[in-house]
Amino acid sequence: MLIPPAQATGNLEIRCDAMAREVLVGPDGLASGISYIDKKTRREVQVRGKIVVLAAGCCDTARILLNSKSTLFPNGLANSSGLVGRYLMDTVGADGSVGFLPILMDLPPHNCDGVGGMHVYMPWWNYQKQLRHQMPFARGYHIEFGGGRRMPGPGILSGSQHFLGGGYGAELKRGCRKIFGAFVGFSSRGEMIPNDDSYCEIDKNVVDEWGIPVLKFHFKFSQDEVLQARHARETFQEIIVGAGGEVIRNPGPEENWGISKGGEIIHEVGAARMGADRKNSVLNSNCQAWDCSNLFITDAAPFVSNADKNPTLSIMALAWRTSEYIADQVKKQNI
Amino acid sequence: MSKDEPDKSRGAMGRRELLKVISTVPAALVPLAADADQKIRRYPNPGAMPPKHVTAYRRQALDEHEWKTISMLSDLIIPADERSGSATQAGVPEFIDDWLAFQGGNLLAEIRGGLTWLDIECQRLFAHDFMDCSEAQKKQILNRIAYPGKAAPEDANAVAFFNHLSDLVVGGFFSSEMGVKDLPYLGNTMVADWQGCPANVIEKIQENEKKQKT
Numbered sequence: 001m002l003i004p005p006a007q008a009t010g011n012l013e014i015r016c017d018a019m020a021r022e023v024l025v026g027p028d029g030l031a032s033g034i035s036y037i038d039k040k041t042r043r044e045v046q047v048r049g050k051i052v053v054l055a056a057g058c059c060d061t062a063r064i065l066l067n068s069k070s071t072l073f074p075n076g077l078a079n080s081s082g083l084v085g086r087y088l089m090d091t092v093g094a095d096g097s098v099g100f101l102p103i104l105m106d107l108p109p110h111n112c113d114g115v116g117g118m119h120v121y122m123p124w125w126n127y128q129k130q131l132r133h134q135m136p137f138a139r140g141y142h143i144e145f146g147g148g149r150r151m152p153g154p155g156i157l158s159g160s161q162h163f164l165g166g167g168y169g170a171e172l173k174r175g176c177r178k179i180f181g182a183f184v185g186f187s188s189r190g191e192m193i194p195n196d197d198s199y200c201e202i203d204k205n206v207v208d209e210w211g212i213p214v215l216k217f218h219f220k221f222s223q224d225e226v227l228q229a230r231h232a233r234e235t236f237q238e239i240i241v242g243a244g245g246e247v248i249r250n251p252g253p254e255e256n257w258g259i260s261k262g263g264e265i266i267h268e269v270g271a272a273r274m275g276a277d278r279k280n281s282v283l284n285s286n287c288q289a290w291d292c293s294n295l296f297i298t299d300a301a302p303f304v305s306n307a308d309k310n311p312t313l314s315i316m317a318l319a320w321r322t323s324e325y326i327a328d329q330v331k332k333q334n335i
Numbered sequence: 336m337s338k339d340e341p342d343k344s345r346g347a348m349g350r351r352e353l354l355k356v357i358s359t360v361p362a363a364l365v366p367l368a369a370d371a372d373q374k375i376r377r378y379p380n381p382g383a384m385p386p387k388h389v390t391a392y393r394r395q396a397l398d399e400h401e402w403k404t405i406s407m408l409s410d411l412i413i414p415a416d417e418r419s420g421s422a423t424q425a426g427v428p429e430f431i432d433d434w435l436a437f438q439g440g441n442l443l444a445e446i447r448g449g450l451t452w453l454d455i456e457c458q459r460l461f462a463h464d465f466m467d468c469s470e471a472q473k474k475q476i477l478n479r480i481a482y483p484g485k486a487a488p489e490d491a492n493a494v495a496f497f498n499h500l501s502d503l504v505v506g507g508f509f510s511s512e513m514g515v516k517d518l519p520y521l522g523n524t525m526v527a528d529w530q531g532c533p534a535n536v537i538e539k540i541q542e543n544e545k546k547q548k549t
Contacts (some may be wrong), residue, residue, distance in 0.1 A: 030367055096440055096492065100392075102543065102547060103540055103543040103544050103547060104540065104543070105543060106539070106543075107516070107536050107539050108533065108535045108539060109519050109520075109521055109539065110521060110532070110533045110536050111521040111522050111526060112522055113522030113523055113524070113526070149518070149520060149521070149522065150520075150522065151520060151522055151523055152509050152510045152514065152515055152518065152520055153510050154430070154434070154506050154507065154510050155502075155506045155507075155510075156506050156509050156510055157504065157505045157506060157509055158502040158505075158506055159498075160502070160505055161483050161498050162500070165482060165483075165484055166481050166482040166483050166484070166485075166498075167481055167482060167500075168411055168412045168477055168481050168501065169411060169412070169414055170416050172412060172413070172501070172505070173414070173416060176505055176509060177517070177518060180509070180518050224497060244544075244547045244548075333527065
């Protein structure tokens, strides 16, 4: 979306098949360019720049910084705080709850596509209770719905015997038409609180096929996230039963409430957080590295929290803001 | 993707597939109103496309006898009616054979074993295989295994087989072109202007709700 107008300026050159390895640093401690591996030739190529902006996708941004070791920055670039890779977050998910809702049986055929998730989105509704400390966990989640008269694939209406009592022939065929669309799926998407146990670091023993050391991940949800997932499952149950339906699947305590694995919801954020104090953050409030004034990060790595919403629009808004800051600083000849 | 590049997309696809399976669409994947500014891509109407070159299906998993028995069972499970054709007319035996060849292992053994049980039981009761049974004899044996709640405990394995076969026939039929039209599934078409849930749908839900309460 933003690349075509940038290309139209004539000032953009895109290098494909370039696997960024590290940020190059000059004797003055400023970023001087990028070293990358050309995937086609497997040779190292260096590009020079007055300003370096990383947007490699949160974890890979942390990886590039940690791999950018030099005599000036032995622990990796922009890492004097030791926080590159730390406070990694993902969205908290509770997926796979399904209810059978007889009130949705035998509905007139209509197009359920085009508006996602059963025409319903349920935002977090307990802020006030949380403010009054009446909830066992701190942050919110929203509910996404699925099901309805969705596109049939192989496996559709499996287990129909449970709802129709079995049978075969014309009666079964009629029954299948009636229950098609009466199943509703529930998923929660919630906010994770960053913690000390969730981070990535360079794996000293493993490199990728380009010879670049890879990341090793450590991830742990706290009790806060587990209680949030539990609340979501109990809410799904309440909705299904309240609508006179039958709970088909809804993971309980024996499955730790079916809480997602770190990275599963593919909303990785954090790992090079911004902050007001250089001692406990990697970037300042303009996503500029404290240790290296011409280095900026414009992906999800600067995030200090991870709201229950999808992160892309926040990434774009922050990137826009950082871009304006860079332009301003260049004009003022500060960088 | 060029030939010499290994396929690395599987991991990412796995997660997308998972999202599909749990039947939720993450908000990010839902086309937003912002896209409306862009030109709507029009895909060719399938009806207007040149006819596909049709070749006869070649069996992969089932032998001739099994194929005939499965075909017969498929049409007993999903027969033609006033709204659509039968399972065999929708290509269900081909779907099942292809699926069994792909899955192999336990599923293939379970279906084969079930068919063998059916023939042995029909031989015992009627002195011939299932496919040679009269309509009344077929009904007699299917009625024994097609109603899980009423079946005798000693028929449990046969009930499990029939459930599984019935799921394959039902799933194969209602995901076929004929079955999709039968339901009907009306989606996968562009909705330029969303008007909300149709009034007759809401009325029906309210009617169902009333019935449920009484």
